[in-house]
Amino acid sequence: MRTLRVIGAAGTAVLLATGAATAAAAPSPPPAPKPQISDEAVDKAIARLDQTVADMMRRTGVPGISVAVVHDDEVIHLRGFGVRRTGESAKIDPDTVFQIASLSKPISSTIVAGALTDPVQWDRHEPLPGFSLKDPWVTGHVTTADLLSHRSGLPDHAGDLLEDLGYDQAYILDHLRLQPLSPFRASYAYTNFGFTAGAEAIARAKGTSWQKLAADTLFKPAGMTSTSTEFSAFAQAPNHAATHVNNPDGTWSPRFVRDPDAQAPAGGVSSSARDMSRWLRLQLAEGTLDGKRIIPADTLATTHLPQILSQPPAPPANRTGFYGLGWNVSYDDAGRLRLSHSGAFDLGANTNVTMLPLEELGVVVLTNGRPVGVADAIALDFFDFAEHGKATTDWLALTSALYAQLDDASRSPTDYADPPAGAKPAQDSASYTGTYDNPYYGKATVTAAADGALTLSLGPKPLRFPLTHYDGNTFSFETTGENAVGRTGVTFADGTLRVEYLDATHLGTFTQE
Numbered sequence: 001m002r003t004l005r006v007i008g009a010a011g012t013a014v015l016l017a018t019g020a021a022t023a024a025a026a027p028s029p030p031p032a033p034k035p036q037i038s039d040e041a042v043d044k045a046i047a048r049l050d051q052t053v054a055d056m057m058r059r060t061g062v063p064g065i066s067v068a069v070v071h072d073d074e075v076i077h078l079r080g081f082g083v084r085r086t087g088e089s090a091k092i093d094p095d096t097v098f099q100i101a102s103l104s105k106p107i108s109s110t111i112v113a114g115a116l117t118d119p120v121q122w123d124r125h126e127p128l129p130g131f132s133l134k135d136p137w138v139t140g141h142v143t144t145a146d147l148l149s150h151r152s153g154l155p156d157h158a159g160d161l162l163e164d165l166g167y168d169q170a171y172i173l174d175h176l177r178l179q180p181l182s183p184f185r186a187s188y189a190y191t192n193f194g195f196t197a198g199a200e201a202i203a204r205a206k207g208t209s210w211q212k213l214a215a216d217t218l219f220k221p222a223g224m225t226s227t228s229t230e231f232s233a234f235a236q237a238p239n240h241a242a243t244h245v246n247n248p249d250g251t252w253s254p255r256f257v258r259d260p261d262a263q264a265p266a267g268g269v270s271s272s273a274r275d276m277s278r279w280l281r282l283q284l285a286e287g288t289l290d291g292k293r294i295i296p297a298d299t300l301a302t303t304h305l306p307q308i309l310s311q312p313p314a315p316p317a318n319r320t321g322f323y324g325l326g327w328n329v330s331y332d333d334a335g336r337l338r339l340s341h342s343g344a345f346d347l348g349a350n351t352n353v354t355m356l357p358l359e360e361l362g363v364v365v366l367t368n369g370r371p372v373g374v375a376d377a378i379a380l381d382f383f384d385f386a387e388h389g390k391a392t393t394d395w396l397a398l399t400s401a402l403y404a405q406l407d408d409a410s411r412s413p414t415d416y417a418d419p420p421a422g423a424k425p426a427q428d429s430a431s432y433t434g435t436y437d438n439p440y441y442g443k444a445t446v447t448a449a450a451d452g453a454l455t456l457s458l459g460p461k462p463l464r465f466p467l468t469h470y471d472g473n474t475f476s477f478e479t480t481g482e483n484a485v486g487r488t489g490v491t492f493a494d495g496t497l498r499v500e501y502l503d504a505t506h507l508g509t510f511t512q513e
Contacts, residue, residue: 030335032335033334033335033336033358034358035358035359036334036336036359036387037356037359037386037387039071039072041386041387041389042071042076042361044385044386044389045382045385045386046069046076046077048385049067049069049077049378049382050079050081052378052381052382053065053067053081053378054081056374056377056378056396057081057082057374059396060246060369060372060373060374060396060400061246061250061251061252061369062082062244062252062350062367062368062369062372062374063083063084063085063086063252063369064080064081064082064083064084064092064096064241064367064368064369065080065081065082065092065365065366065368065374065375065378066079066080066081066092066093066094066096066098066241066272066273066365066366066367067079067080067081067273067364067365067366068094068273068274068276068277068280068363068364069277069361069362069363069382070277070280070281070284070361070362071359071360071361071362073281073284073285073360075277075281078094078273078274078277079094079273080092080093080094080096080273082368084096084239084240084241084242085241085242085244085254086244086251086252086253086254090239092241092368093239094272094273094274095226095239095272095273095274096239096241096272096273097226097234097237097239097240097241097270097271097272098240098241098270098272098349098351098366098367098368099234099241099243099260099269099270099345099348099349100269100270100271100276100343100351101260101267101343101345101349101350101351102192102266102267102341102342102343102344102351103341103342103343103351103352103353103364104229104264104265104266104267104268104269104343105148105195105265105326105327105341106283106303106326106327106339106341106353107218107227107269107271107279107326108148108195108199108214108265108266108269108326109148109303109324109325109326109327110218110279110282110283110295110300110303110326111199111213111214111217111218111265112144112148112198112199112325113295113296113299113300113302113303113325114217114218114294114295114296114299114300115202115203115206115213115217116202116296116299117296117299118298118299119298119299119301119302121144122143122144122145122299122302122325123143123144123145124143124144125140125141125142125143126143126144126198126201126202126204126205127201128197128200128201128204130173130174131173131174131176131197131200131201132174132176132177133152133154133176133177133179133181134177134178134179134180134181135153135181135184138152138153138181138184139177141184142184144198144201144202145302145307146185146198147194147195147197147199147201148195148198148199148325148326149307149308149323149324149325150188150189150190150194150195150308150310150323151184151185151186151187151188151307151308151323152181152184152194153181153182153183153184153185153187153189154176154179154181154189154191154193154194155179155180155182155189155191155504155505156189156191157189157190157191157192157483158176158179158189158191158193158194158505159172159173159175159176159179159191159192159193159194159263160192160263160482160483161441161483161501161502162175162440162441163193163262163263163482164480164482164483164484165441165442165458165459165460165462165463165481166459166460166461166462166463167262167442167459167460169196169200169261169262169263169264171460172193172262173193173196173197173200175439175440176194176197178439178440178507179440179505179507180505180506185308188308188310188323192263192266193262193263193266195263195266195326196262196264196265196266198265199265200265210229210264210265211228211229211230211264214229214269215228215229217295218279218294218295221289221292221294222278222279222282222289222294223275223278223289224271224275224278224279225275226271226272226274227269227270227271227275228269228270228271229265229268229269230261230264231259231260231261231268231270234270235257237270240270241368242254242348242368243256243257243258243347243348243349243368243369243370244348244369244370245346245347245348245369246369246370246372252369256347256348257347258345258347258349258482260345267343267345271366272366273364273366276353276364276366277364280353280355280362280363280364282294282295283300283339283355283357283362284355284357284360284361286300286301287300302325303324303325303326303327304324304325304327304329304337304339304357305324305325305329306322306323306324306329307322307323307324307325308322308323309321309322310322310323310328319331319332327339327340327341328340328341336356336358336359337356337357337358338354338355338356339353339355339357340352340353340355340379342371342375342376343375344370344371344403345371345482346370346482346483346484347370347481347482348368348369348370349367349368349369349370349371350367350369350370350371350372350373350374350375350376351364351365351366351367351375352364352365352375352376352379353379354379354380354383361383361386363378363379363382363383365378365379371403372400372403373398373399373400373401373402373403374396374399376395376399377395377396377398377399380395380398380399381396410485411485411486412485412486412488412489412500412501414470414489414500415487416468416470416476416487416488416489417487419469419470420471423469423470423472424471424472425472426469426473426475427473428452429448429452429453429454430448431492432446432448432473432497433446433447433448433454434446434512434513435512435513436497436510436511436512436513437510437511437513438507438508438509438510438511440507441458441499441502441507441508441510442458442459442460443510444456444457444458444499444510445457445462446467446497453466453467454466454467454475455467456490456497456499463480465477465478465479465480467490468487473491473492473493474489474490474491474492475489475490475491475492476488476489476490477490479501485501488500488501495512496509496510496511496512497509497510497512
């Protein structure tokens with residue numbers, strides 16, 4: 001201030017020049033990161049990969065795995081392990097088709113990138129008839145990028161329980177308008193059906209179905225001949241891997257069938273390791289494959305950019321995680337971009353893709369067992385060895401513990417299998433029977449057998465759940481489906497019934513008609 005006052009205009013000129021000089025003298029940005037993994041290091045990691053897979057299969061019992069590794073635009077490893085279905089002899093090979101669960105998301109964002117002509121279109125609102133959100137302003141402004149990056153404000157996994165009850169995509173998307181919203185574009189919550197709405201809106205804008213858009217935009221041009229977004233194609237594929245869950249005795253059984261058609265863009269893709277290796281090559285080559293441009297480079301590159309904070313820094317690494325467009329996005333200590341995504345069907349599939357684009361290195365792991373950490377651990381171990389020449393931790397122990405924590409966190413804090421010592425008796429069964437209604441979950445019916453045993457019916461089919469008395473007017477039942485959480489409570493009060501596990505966002509109370 002004194003300089004300006006003393007020498008006036010000239011001083012101003014001097015001050016501006018000083019500012020320019022200061023800017024020029026400011027520290028320059030750090031140099032761009034450089035590749036650090038040699039071909040020799042990749043070869044050594046490949047050399048131990050098969051043994052790593054075998055060891056993790058032995059430790060967990062997961063029946064079948066298929067792995068593909070791409071480096072410098074070449075598929076340098078492609079192999080299947082184990083069996084398609086326990087109790088049968090058919091082996092997994094590179095062409096075995098797996099359900100890839102949420103690994104569908106980066107596949108689907110690739111498809112959307114191919115349907116766009118300019119990166120700015122990611123930030124355009126595309127209306128979808130039959131889909132709206134609780135806030136009309138958000139409904140009119142939510143963009144494709146908002147929905148594919150889970151920043152629309154919808155609650156975590158909104159709509160998934162409707163899918164478990166048997167509702168179709170149209171019903172689910174229509175009823176998301178009843179879900180409460182967190183701050184728009186300021187909060188991250190992983191939502192399969194928000195993602196699905198964003199992708200379906202693009203297909204609608206193109207005048208086609210999502211299934212046809214996927215085939216015409218990516219699968220056919222990229223030669224992904226075994227890949228589909230329809231459950232029927234997976235089920236009818238002669239060489240497909242059944243989904244398995246683990247039993248208390250450590251064995252695995254193909255006890256469930258998972259039909260994810262309602263959320264096809266978010267979790268409905270099925271593919272083989274061979275097809276996924278072609279997609280990996282396309283990703284690492286910025287949208288080209290075998291010298292042919294399949295996806296525009298600029299719209300594809302946008303999918304790799306952080307869109308929302310998904311994981312604040314936490315010990316021990318204190319590294320921040322972001323979500324892009326169908327990708328988990330992070331940066332390592334060397335500044336290198338790391339892209340990854342896992343897929344997990346509790347009814348029997350676990351998958352992982354991880355890429356270091358700067359290293360032109362990527363791995364995809366497909367398994368036919370419910371998530372116990374194997375797919376993630378194989379990918380993490382491979383990159384760990386490629387970068388450090390050794391595994392710096394027991395990745396399977398780490399990832400299996402994380403999945404176990406997720407399972408435990410979803411369970412009720414009440415142990416319904418152990419009623420309190422002074423449990424009150426239930427009323428006469430007629431006090432509970434009847435039809436109840438709920439604007440989100442639809443109708444619920446409670447019926448009584450001749451012996452007074454109660455059954456709760458939910459969903460359009462409907463699904464029937466025998467009720468077990470717990471205490472007073474509270475009963476419980478064993479949940480089923482992809483999002484099963486063990487036993488959950490059902491409480492009757494003043495002409496209503498509340499289903500505990502349906503009530504996370506206060507939508508789980510039904511009123512008697």
